[in-house]
Amino acid sequence: MGQNGILTVEDLRLHFRTTKGPVQAVDDVTLTLRRGRTLVVVGESGCGKSSLARAILRLLPRNVHTYSGRIWLNGSDVMTLPEEQFRREVRWVRLALVPQGAMNALNPVLRVGEQVAEPLVVHGRAASVAEARRSAAEIFRQVGVPLDFLDRYPFELSGGMRQRVAIAMALVTVPDVVLLDEPTSALDVLTQANIMNVLKAIKRDMGTSFILITHDIATSSEIADDAAVMYAGQIVEASQAAQFYREPLHPYSRALMASVPTLRETKTLGFIPGRPPSLIGPPQGCRFADRCPARFSRCSEEPPMVAVEGQRQVKCWLYA
Amino acid sequence: MAGDVLLSVRDLHTWFELRRLGFVRVGWVRAVDGVSFDLLRGEAVAVVGESGCGKSTLAKTILGLHPPTQGEIVFDGRRVHGTEDLRWYRSRVGYVQQDPYGALPPFMPTQRILEEPLLINGVTRAEERMRRIRRILEEVKLTPVEDFLHRFPHMLSGGQQQRLVVARAMILEPQLIVADEPVSMLDASVRVEVLHLLRGLQARHNLSIIYITHDLSTVRYFCERVFVMYGGMLIEEAPVDELLRAPKHPYTQALLAAIPDPDPANAARMRDVPPGEPPSLLKPPAGCRFHPRCPVAIAGVCDVQVPPHFQPAEAHRVACWLYGAEREAVPAATFR
Numbered sequence: 001m002g003q004n005g006i007l008t009v010e011d012l013r014l015h016f017r018t019t020k021g022p023v024q025a026v027d028d029v030t031l032t033l034r035r036g037r038t039l040v041v042v043g044e045s046g047c048g049k050s051s052l053a054r055a056i057l058r059l060l061p062r063n064v065h066t067y068s069g070r071i072w073l074n075g076s077d078v079m080t081l082p083e084e085q086f087r088r089e090v091r092w093v094r095l096a097l098v099p100q101g102a103m104n105a106l107n108p109v110l111r112v113g114e115q116v117a118e119p120l121v122v123h124g125r126a127a128s129v130a131e132a133r134r135s136a137a138e139i140f141r142q143v144g145v146p147l148d149f150l151d152r153y154p155f156e157l158s159g160g161m162r163q164r165v166a167i168a169m170a171l172v173t174v175p176d177v178v179l180l181d182e183p184t185s186a187l188d189v190l191t192q193a194n195i196m197n198v199l200k201a202i203k204r205d206m207g208t209s210f211i212l213i214t215h216d217i218a219t220s221s222e223i224a225d226d227a228a229v230m231y232a233g234q235i236v237e238a239s240q241a242a243q244f245y246r247e248p249l250h251p252y253s254r255a256l257m258a259s260v261p262t263l264r265e266t267k268t269l270g271f272i273p274g275r276p277p278s279l280i281g282p283p284q285g286c287r288f289a290d291r292c293p294a295r296f297s298r299c300s301e302e303p304p305m306v307a308v309e310g311q312r313q314v315k316c317w318l319y320a
Numbered sequence: 321m322a323g324d325v326l327l328s329v330r331d332l333h334t335w336f337e338l339r340r341l342g343f344v345r346v347g348w349v350r351a352v353d354g355v356s357f358d359l360l361r362g363e364a365v366a367v368v369g370e371s372g373c374g375k376s377t378l379a380k381t382i383l384g385l386h387p388p389t390q391g392e393i394v395f396d397g398r399r400v401h402g403t404e405d406l407r408w409y410r411s412r413v414g415y416v417q418q419d420p421y422g423a424l425p426p427f428m429p430t431q432r433i434l435e436e437p438l439l440i441n442g443v444t445r446a447e448e449r450m451r452r453i454r455r456i457l458e459e460v461k462l463t464p465v466e467d468f469l470h471r472f473p474h475m476l477s478g479g480q481q482q483r484l485v486v487a488r489a490m491i492l493e494p495q496l497i498v499a500d501e502p503v504s505m506l507d508a509s510v511r512v513e514v515l516h517l518l519r520g521l522q523a524r525h526n527l528s529i530i531y532i533t534h535d536l537s538t539v540r541y542f543c544e545r546v547f548v549m550y551g552g553m554l555i556e557e558a559p560v561d562e563l564l565r566a567p568k569h570p571y572t573q574a575l576l577a578a579i580p581d582p583d584p585a586n587a588a589r590m591r592d593v594p595p596g597e598p599p600s601l602l603k604p605p606a607g608c609r610f611h612p613r614c615p616v617a618i619a620g621v622c623d624v625q626v627p628p629h630f631q632p633a634e635a636h637r638v639a640c641w642l643y644g645a646e647r648e649a650v651p652a653a654t655f656r
Binding site: 038044045158160188189190192193194196197200201215217218219220221222223224225241242244245246255256257259260261262263264265266269270271272273275 | 370371477478479507508509510511512513515516534535536537538540541564574575576578579580581582583584586587590591593594597598
């Protein structure tokens, strides 16, 4: 394992300590991102998808209960690196993140050009501030921000422009992998389409590999090469995008897809009754079993990840 | 559905004064700038637009939360604002807010939240209040009722909170519900459930609904008619199927083209998006407010004169000079 992708996550586990017991936010997640491709991780609120991003970047809060597994980046296991080395050599250098709501978290008293150039200066990637600024200008061009915006402050920019700046900050060190956590969910429809166009262009021109974490299935299809579905801290399905959007396999993925309204065709919208299980002491067997229309006796045991049609994987007894 | 008008909005303007240092007037933010429409009894309409287009201000003006700067709102034959019977009006209009958790008082249990409007509106008998609370909780499917009566909002899931907000809006048996982005904070799987619920209530109670949203993909499942709002004005109106099939205004066309359906083919192409940003409502552009971004703007026309509402098809109105030659202009006052 770990050799076939630019980023491979193996049995990644991140549990948080609370007074009521450990929260199993990320529970034995295994994923592979291939070079130059985009892996979309879809899931609903509270399924652990943002925790997954933080676990991959080792941006951990204080109440960590368990943090284990392996993260192969370009063939080497970065999980074993000491914190200082990880900070110096991996985070934001080879592995960058556009956190959720980053566009509203820019430093209000720094010009956006300085903020975008900052990672280069901090990581010693630029010989001088002037050089860092030139790189920032280059990235601005890539993400479609006019160059005279370098000297502006965040409040002078629209939401779409601020989001581009946040993406530029992640790209300026030319990392191998960029994680995007809900990059378009707070934006308007036209701005959303614009940002997706920017990401497509970056992928085409710079060959960046992306992991896109989102709850918005329709928008995720704009850039997905591969797709994974997360439910209650676990990956329940992983497929190539072409197969996933046409015919999801896991009963949860199917129900989720059936609830997405479509503009161009009429369909009967479905919803999923009940609510996701608590991640403190989740059910023993399949975590979706309580809400699943296809459950049967075996679902009280935890299903394995089953390979279907060669490339696809689904964590469901129906396919075992 | 008969042509029985419940709500009539005429030439409505809601402007906000912008001051510097507290006293020097800098200008007006024209959040709603000349909106007219009629809403039939039992009809659901959607007002669609991007953030900052004035759609929430329109909702709040209709609810009587902002005084209109100009124009009038007539509800059930009575002029609403400037009269003493705002309470009469508000007991007939329900409001479903966007963020259910923010809209519910955190220190009140469900029963108290639903009882409050009844107390204010003079339902003095306790048994009568309880009867109505139970009935409405059953209608919004917060059952078994006993389980929910004493729960506080934080003990409910997002979907349950929004159903409680709907129950509160419905408890006085209103004739009109104004729902401002009622599902945008909810997960996809719950969203559909709440929309189904609202649609069901509408059919059972012959409710009229104004559904304010930025999400065009949900309107087809919810409404009969759609209004598209841009820069404080209604720029297009049509039955929902027609609007989705044959949008006329270049802005509506751009909006529809920008919305993806879940389809792996999307990844292979770029989307056409009009350049620029929505107009400033402080200094809106002259003429058509979309003309600086419009790919087919006619120089000397679109940048000079505000387009009136033309009628390119039955029941289809559009404020765009491209359709000026086809039909006589319909004066804005009869826009419906």
